[in-house]
C-alpha cells in the first residue's frame with residue numbers, strides 16, 4: 261500500500277487510539293532495520309548514525325543497539341545537542357550505553373578503513389510540509405553526501421532520505437543521496453517519483469504489524485518477496501520437464517551472439533523445462549559451441565520455422581539485429597503462444613509504419629520489455645504521452661493495449677497491465693548498468709511464463725529475481741558494482757530464488 265505522509269501519520273494516530281504504544285512501534289521498526297542491515301551488509305564494520313531529534317533518530321538508535329551486539333562499531337554524528345532529543349529517542353540514546361565514538365563532522369571519517377555504512381536517521385515524515393532543511397540537519401546532509409561521493413560509503417536512509425518531500429518525491433536543496441532507503445510500515449508515495457530515484461536507491465519496506473492496512477493507493481504496489489513468492493509455482497514431487505515448460509528463443513546475430521546465450525541462461529536458470537534457441541543456419545557453427553549444453557540449438561533458414569514447434573512461450577529479440585524485422589512481424593501476426601518481446605524484437609515493431617497499431621493487432625499475449633530508449637522509439641509520435649512520468653506512461657500504455665504487459669526497464673523498473681496494479685520493482689543496483697542484463701531477464705521471464713505464470717506475474721517475479729541476483733552476486737559473491745556482468749546475474753539466479761523463499765527484503 262502506498263500512502264502520503266499525512267495518511268501515514270493518521271494511521272499511527274489511529275493505532276495509538278487503539279492502545280498501541282509508540283515505543284513498541286519503534287522497537288519493531290528498529291528490529292526490522294537491523295535485519296535489513298544484516299541482509300545487505302553481512303560483514304560488520306563501522307555504522308555511522310546521523311541523528312536528528314525526532315523518532316526517525318529513535319528508529320536508528322534501536323537498530324544500532326542490536327547491531328552493536330552483533331559486532332558493529334558505532335559512530336555518531338548528532339545534528340542537535342543531546343538534550344534536544346524527544347522523549348523516545350532520548351530513552352534509546354541512553355540505552356545505547358557509552359561505547360561509541362561521537363564525531364563533530366563526517367569529514368573525520370574520510371580516511372576510515374574497512375566497511376563504513378552511514379545510517380540517515382535525521383528526519384522522517386516529521387519533516388513533511390516544513391520546508392527545506394535548516395541548521396544542523398542541512399550541515400549533516402551535506403557531510404553525508406560528500407562522504408558518499410569521496411569515500412564510497414554506503415548510505416541507508418530511514419523512512420525517507422532526509423530532505424526529500426515524501427509526498428512529491430522532489431528533493432530539497434539539501435537532500436541525502438541514499439543507496440538504500442528503509443521505509444517503515446508503508447511506502448510513502450514520493451519515494452517512487454522519478455525525481456526521487458537517485459536519493460532513494462534500493463527500496464526496502466520494514467512492515468509493522470499494527471500499521472498494515474492503510475487508506476492509500478491500491479492501484480500501485482511495490483514488489484516484495486512475501487507477495488511474490490505465492491506467484492512462484494510449487495513443484496509436485498512428480499514434476500517433469502514438460503510441466504516446467506518449453507521456451508523458444510529467437511535471438512542472436514552476427515556480432516551479438518552472446519545475447520542469445522545470456523537469454524538462454526536466463527531461461528535455464530529461471531526453471532524452464534526445455535530451452536530451444538533458433539539460429540540462422542550460417543550462424544549455427546558459431547553459436548552452438550557457445551551455448552550451455554542443456555540448450556537445444558536449432559538451425560533455421562527463416563525464423564518463422566519456430567511456429568511449427570510445440571512451445572509454451574516464445575522469446576524474441578535479444579541481439580537479433582535489425583535485418584529480421586519482417587520475419588519478426590510475420591511471427592507476431594501468427595503466433596498463438598505468449599511472447600516476450602525484447603530489444604530488436606521491439607525495434608522491429610517500432611520500425612514498422614503502423615507501429616502501435618500493429619501491436620494492437622497482435623493476437624497473442626505479449627510481454628514487452630523495453631529499456632527507456634526502446635520505449636521512446638516505440639511511442640515516437642504519440643504526443644499525448646510526451647510529458648508523462650515513467651509510471652504514467654506505463655499505465656497509459658497498458659490501458660491502450662489490453663493484450664500487452666509492459667515491463668519498462670530502468671533503475672526503478674515498472675510493470676503495467678490493464679486491470680492490474682502498477683508494480684514498482686525494488687531490487688537491483690547500479691552494477692546492472694551493463695550490456696546483457698536485459699537478455700538474461702527476457703529468458704527468465706520466458707521461463708516463468710512457460711511454468712504457467714501470466715506475463716504480468718512473470719514480469720514482476722522476473723524483475724525482482726534478476727535485481728536480487730545482482731545484489732547477491734555482490735553481497736555473497738566476489739564481484740563489485742563495477743565488475744558485475746550479466747553472466748553473474750544468470751549465475752546467481754539460484755541464490756535469488758532461495759532469497760525469495762527466505763522472504764528476504
Ligand SMILES: NC(=O)C1=CN([C@@H]2O[C@H](COP(=O)(O)OP(=O)(O)OC[C@H]3O[C@@H](n4cnc5c(N)ncnc54)[C@H](O)[C@@H]3O)[C@@H](O)[C@H]2O)[C@@H](O)CC1
Pocket residue numbers: 272282285286289312313314315316317319346382383384385386387388390391392393394395397418419420444
Ligand atoms: N510515531 C511513530 O509511532 C513511529 C515513528 N516512526 C519514525 O518516526 C518518524 C517520524 O518521527 P517524528 O514525527 O518524531 O519526526 P522526525 O523524526 O521525522 O523529525 C522531526 C523533527 O525534526 C524537526 N524538523 C522538521 N522539519 C524540519 C526542517 N525543515 N528543518 C529543521 N528541522 C526540522 C522538527 O523539530 C521535529 O522535531 C518516521 O519517519 C519514522 O522514521 C517509526 O518508528 C514508526 C513508528
Ligand SMILES: [K+]
Pocket residue numbers: 316380381382383384417418419420421422
Ligand atoms: K531519514
